[in-house]
Amino acid sequence: MKKWFLLIAAMGLVLALAACGDEKKDEPAKENDEAATEPSETEETDEIEAVKVDLIDANEESVGTVELTEEENGVLVNVKAENLPEGPHGFHFHEAGKCEEPDFESAGGHFNPTESEHGLETEKGPHAGDLPNLEVGKDGKVEEEFVAEHVTLKMGEANSLLKEGGTALVIHAGADDGKTQPSGDSGDRIVCGVIQ
Structure with missing residues (x-):
């Protein structure tokens, strides 16, 4: 019984750590997506009025x-x-x-x-x-x-x-x-x- 309990606890810990790692990986991707959609301050138009x-x-x-x-x-x-x-x-x-x-x-x-x-x-x-x-x-x-x-x-x-x-x-x-x-x-x- 103790073995099953330890095995389940260990698997839960592994899953929890894996989930935290995935969240951290997603965060920079979100930042990059936001940066890609926001207009750059250095962008210039090809038309001079x-x-x-x-x-x-x-x-x-x-x-x-x-x-x-x-x-x-x-x-x-x-x-x-x-x-x-x-x-x-x-x-x-x-x-x-x-x-x-x-x-x-x-x-x-x-x-x-x-x-x-x-x-x-x-x-x-x-x-x-x-x-x-x-x-x-x-x-x-x-x-x-x-x-x-x-x-x-x-x-x-x-x-x-x-x-x-x-x-x-x-x-x-x-x-x-x-x-x-x-x-x-x-x-x-x-x-x-x-x-x-």
């Missing part, structure tokens, strides 16, 4: 800003600048995020991921980077807003302004005629801003 671009002239002086905002039909471009020559000026997104004075040639050519022809009025165009001319007033100021339909701020897209290496915004000395290849005969680059 707005970017502010600082514009500088050939003397490294600030002349204004451009705010770029992602919209359903493209990127909303809001330009506010001053101390510019009066009249119409070619305005484009360029292919490299570099603005080295004094000529800003470091920004490369127009942003053109589809290898189209230049010009808003060209049958085989436009470049994704082609934009309407800016009209600067007698006071040297310009404030304009329009949608650039051929670009995006979404990362990873072929027409994203936020591609590796960035892109740039350039204001030219003269008006873009909307058709002359490769850049609309708009003259020297007088203002530049890096987009990244």
Whole structure:
């Protein structure tokens, strides 16, 4: 009888210890499951909704800003600048995020991921980077807003302004005629801003 009692007690003790071990094993698993379902604080989205671009002239002086905002039909471009020559000026997104004075040639050519022809009025165009001319007033100021339909701020897209290496915004000395290849005969680059 004592043997049976001891045997039953020993088996009960083994079962109790085994149950405690299983509970401990389950606890970390629960913690891991909770951690997997909770959003990480370091997670980032691939979509940037707005970017502010600082514009500088050939003397490294600030002349204004451009705010770029992602919209359903493209990127909303809001330009506010001053101390510019009066009249119409070619305005484009360029292919490299570099603005080295004094000529800003470091920004490369127009942003053109589809290898189209230049010009808003060209049958085989436009470049994704082609934009309407800016009209600067007698006071040297310009404030304009329009949608650039051929670009995006979404990362990873072929027409994203936020591609590796960035892109740039350039204001030219003269008006873009909307058709002359490769850049609309708009003259020297007088203002530049890096987009990244």
